[in-house]
Amino acid sequence: MGFVKVVKNKAYFKRYQVKFRRRREGKTDYCAHKRLVIQDKNKYNTPKYRMIVRVTNRDITCQIAYACIEGDVIVCAAYAHELPKYGGKVGLTNYAAELKWYSRTYLFNMQKAVKEEERNKSDMRHIENK
Template identity: 50%
Template structure:
């Protein structure tokens, strides 16, 4: 371990690999609320977070487990679930009075068509104003689940129609 008068110990969350403080400072300085997207093994989490001096405040949250209420029968950790969760998040944000945000993907690698960008596509499709580039978003067949149906048609069943039905049910929640 390095020692000496000029050695600087990194912040705990940086040492644990949980926070990139350079990226975080850029997002916080913007003054807009952040659409925080986190992908776990079993679910997708979208939150609208506002930074404050005493800490961050979560204003709106949507979880992929909530999609069952809207008729979604698929797995809650895949790309269509991320798309629908982003859409549900945007509807909840609109109903709470928020119209814009900036995307915060944390330490997730920005890969073209990734699940975090499927959630972004769902939020933008519902009408939330989030700056983004069109080339990073997954294509429509992927967010509707066509790739899952092609890979395992016996397990997927009518996933494509189920995603479209859940999409319509979520948009009916918009006030």
Template identity: 40%
Template sequence: MGNGPSYKVKFRRRREGKTNYYRRYTYVINRATRVVVRLTNKYVIVQFVKFDPKGDVTVAVAHSRELRKFGWKGDENNSAACYLTGLLAGLRASKSGIKESSADIGLYTPTKGARIFYALKGAIDAGVKIPMGDVGVIKDRIEGVHIAEYAKRLEAEDPEKYKRVFSRYLANGLDPKDIPSHFKEVLNAIKSGEK
């Protein structure tokens, strides 16, 4: 711990690892509308936030729990759920008049193929312009093809482990091998339900 007359105690949220004040400062100076993506252990939250001197204003928000209303039976924080949540938030933001936005990924380290970028890809596909380079978003991962292939292989090799690994899918009435087709059903339900 530092001490002395020139030592400054950092802001509480910086000490707790919740806020990068330098990055926050650039958003405030630019007065940019941001798309804020946050991942928890169970859920995905996507918000479109406008700057206001009195405090930020949330314009549109989507939570991965809402996917259940559209028939989603899979996990609520995998790549497919991230994409669908981003799409839902993007459609709501488009309705609110947001045409472009900056990505705010918080304290996450931008890693190629990270789930955060699947949520941003969903918002882009909804019609919001978000500057994003090549971040390794793969169409098969969006649709859950990798999960279906793993489920097929695991069921053939070790049926007990298959039941254990995919117990939540099976309890919700979803065969993990059918995730790509289920994804397309939910995608169409979101597009028709949010128009």
């Protein structure tokens, strides 16, 4: 096989389309994200809920969200700095606090928020599988 010149000239770069910024930075795997948020068609207009947990040095944030075409909708959120109201005094960012926070977020906020969502349900456009 002979020598082949690599041609990356003006025409190549004119047509070149860059990837999404978060893909270029290696922060988001869009294939996995799509599999995570897409709801099956046989479930009709039911949102697919997911829990988002972010841990920082000083706080834990738990959110319950679902995907819409316009963007993600946060149903409810809970923060670890609220934990002293419920009896937790220390260790607001450790693993035990996280577990306590998951259950608190789910039990209290989710049930209340889902009932409110059902009352307000009108023209919702959820992301579905094709």
